[in-house]
Amino acid sequence: MRWEVHGERFVYESPWMSMALVDVEIPGHERFEHHVVRVPQPAAGVVVHDPGRGVLLLWRHRFITDTWGWEIPAGRVEVGETIEEAAAREVLEETGWRPGPLEHLLTFHPANGITDLAFHVYRTSSATFVGDPVDVHEAEQVAWLPIERVRDELARGNVRDGMAAAGLALHLLDG
16 A cells, blocks of 8 residues: 655755655554655665676775675765766775676665665676775775675675675676
8 A cells, every 4th residue: 555645854954864754644544754764866886797806895894883794886876977977986986996888787775664765786797907996995805706705705694785785696696
């Protein structure tokens, strides 16, 4: 059943995100306010899988969950750039590798019960080394992992980021 939206009021706003209370009603039930996180710009990432090198990943710490894990290069789409341009820019900035032609892999909402954030994941089968990463504070390590190790890291829970886990899993399923 489709919920009816009667209105929305923002309780916090910034360039990165907004918190809203949305006045909703489930048909046949009472109205109530539901917390919603609005994110004005989507995020984009890339599974870079060069058959000769492996998969290009970042080992990083996330302070919010106080966890370490492997991630694909990814980040926010800036105003004025396409999603595909943002995905390629993030790979270059975070790894120092320029990705080859990008193929759209999937788009999803990682927590659609609370936020409208959209993740766009691409993949490529090639990359060219340009130089050191521009943003050296993004990761503890940038590494090419053999595909077998990527499978193991996923299975062991060492890929905790939703965009990375979804993109890598679909890429592995798709061959």
